[in-house]
Amino acid sequence: MYRAPRGTSDILPEEQNYWSYVKQKAADICRLYGYERIDIPAFEDAGLFTRSVGEGTDIVEKEMYTFEDRGGNRLALIPEGTASICRAYTEHGMHNLSQPVKLYYISAFFRYDRPQAGRYRQYHQFGFEAIGSDDPALDAEVIDMVWQFYGSLGLKKLSLGLNSIGCPACRPGYLSALKEHYAGYAGELCPDCKVRLEKNPMRLLDCKQPSCQTAADSAPRSADYLCADCEEHFARLKRYLSLLGIPFKVNHRMVRGLDYYTRTVFEVEPEEESGQSSLGGGGRYDGLIEGLGGRPTPGVGFAAGIERIIFNLKNQNIAVPPLERPQVFIAYIGDEAREEAIKLAARLRQNGIGVVQAVGSRSLKAQLRQANTLGVRHTVIIGDEEIKTGTVILRDMTTAQQETVPFDGLERLLK
Numbered sequence: 244m245y246r247a248p249r250g251t252s253d254i255l256p257e258e259q260n261y262w263s264y265v266k267q268k269a270a271d272i273c274r275l276y277g278y279e280r281i282d283i284p285a286f287e288d289a290g291l292f293t294r295s296v297g298e299g300t301d302i303v304e305k306e307m308y309t310f311e312d313r314g315g316n317r318l319a320l321i322p323e324g325t326a327s328i329c330r331a332y333t334e335h336g337m338h339n340l341s342q343p344v345k346l347y348y349i350s351a352f353f354r355y356d357r358p359q360a361g362r363y364r365q366y367h368q369f370g371f372e373a374i375g376s377d378d379p380a381l382d383a384e385v386i387d388m389v390w391q392f393y394g395s396l397g398l399k400k401l402s403l404g405l406n407s408i409g410c411p412a413c414r415p416g417y418l419s420a421l422k423e424h425y426a427g428y429a430g431e432l433c434p435d436c437k438v439r440l441e442k443n444p445m446r447l448l449d450c451k452q453p454s455c456q457t458a459a460d461s462a463p464r465s466a467d468y469l470c471a472d473c474e475e476h477f478a479r480l481k482r483y484l485s486l487l488g489i490p491f492k493v494n495h496r497m498v499r500g501l502d503y504y505t506r507t508v509f510e511v512e513p514e515e516e517s518g519q520s521s522l523g524g525g526g527r528y529d530g531l532i533e534g535l536g537g538r539p540t541p542g543v544g545f546a547a548g549i550e551r552i553i554f555n556l557k558n559q560n561i562a563v564p565p566l567e568r569p570q571v572f573i574a575y576i577g578d579e580a581r582e583e584a585i586k587l588a589a590r591l592r593q594n595g596i597g598v599v600q601a602v603g604s605r606s607l608k609a610q611l612r613q614a615n616t617l618g619v620r621h622t623v624i625i626g627d628e629e630i631k632t633g634t635v636i637l638r639d640m641t642t643a644q645q646e647t648v649p650f651d652g653l654e655r656l657l658k
Contacts, residue, residue: 250364320353342375370546377541383483417468523547569597572614
């Protein structure tokens with residue numbers, strides 16, 4: 244018996260209303276802020292992520308699904324969306340468009356991670372990117388959009404963490420201070436952090452291992468090492484968020500997990516411990532497109548895991564509207580009535596009325612039982628007598644009352 248691969252899951256019909264709800268809210272908020280949809284390939288040149296995400300990251304070293312195709316090209320299933328969006332921006336000459344270019348995506352991503360609650364090997368994200376401006380007002384607009392998106396879903400008790408991790412001009416000084424600080428704790432660090440100390444010291448702050456917490460809690464703060472430009476950028480961002488009435492807390496340990504981030508980084512988390520950890524996050528990546536071979540182009544973006552959003556919708560008991568389903572069931576008695584039922588079902592559907600038609604040779608009682616199970620509003624019953632008189636029996640499934648009505652004009656009556 245085959246089963247879904249570990250770390251993946253089927254999205255069954257009874258879950259689809261949650262997925263439809265989240266995707267529709269995502270599309271609605273993007274329309275309000277002027278973002279257009281883009282769909283990216285499921286796999287890319289593996290070098291795209293090595294150059295963008297960073298060789299010293301867990302994603303590149305441990306989690307990417309890579310393979311060689313028959314042409315000898317080394318490819319990777321996409322582990323995140325920003326690099327692909329920036330590749331598309333450059334490839335299609337979007338720098339010639341009015342800036343910033345605003346794009347959003349809803350896609351599946353793949354990481355060979357240890358499966359656990361809220362963490363999958365195939366997962367889905369809603370994300371958006373604003374490319375072409377370094378104005379902190381754009382950072383504030385992105386965060387405002389994130390805040391409004393979660394609010395539109397009905398999610399409450401969320402917290403916004405914020406930090407600035409500087410730019411290439413001021414970050415080297417911070418990294419030196421960070422390495423010097425952690426050198427005094429080298430013997431206490433977990434195996435992964437010992438490697439990070441050499442390859443990717445900022446990721447030390449993101450470690451969740453108990454043995455690394457003392458060092459992280461007392462580590463130097465990136466905000467204390469910002470250059471004048473980064474310091475002004477961060478101050479203006481905080482000012483704009485205050486003007487928008489968005490509550491935030493500066494989290495000096497926040498660095499995000501990808502190498503391309505500069506200046507602004509942020510995350511949204513549920514306040515309750517029973518909620519999933521980070522619901523989503525993002526930040527600024529002013530050097531990413533240049534690092535991929537394009538012209539210097541600033542950008543800022545955000546991504547949220549749809550599975551985690553749905554987990555929190557359920558955790559907060561938020562009612563999600565059901566998907567629209569057929570409200571008419573057609574039952575029949577006899578072979579001649581079956582043919583009339585087939586024609587009637589087609590006619591009603593052509594008029595925009597959703598129909599479920601009985602099949603097989605079950606009794607009328609069994610057919611009505613199926614109609615009840617489906618939760619339809621009306622059942623149309625056709626038998627020999629109805630064929631002779633050009634009528635049908637229309638049964639209201641909520642009251643069990645029924646009446647005989649003309650066959651012609653049934654569409655108008657049902658509508």
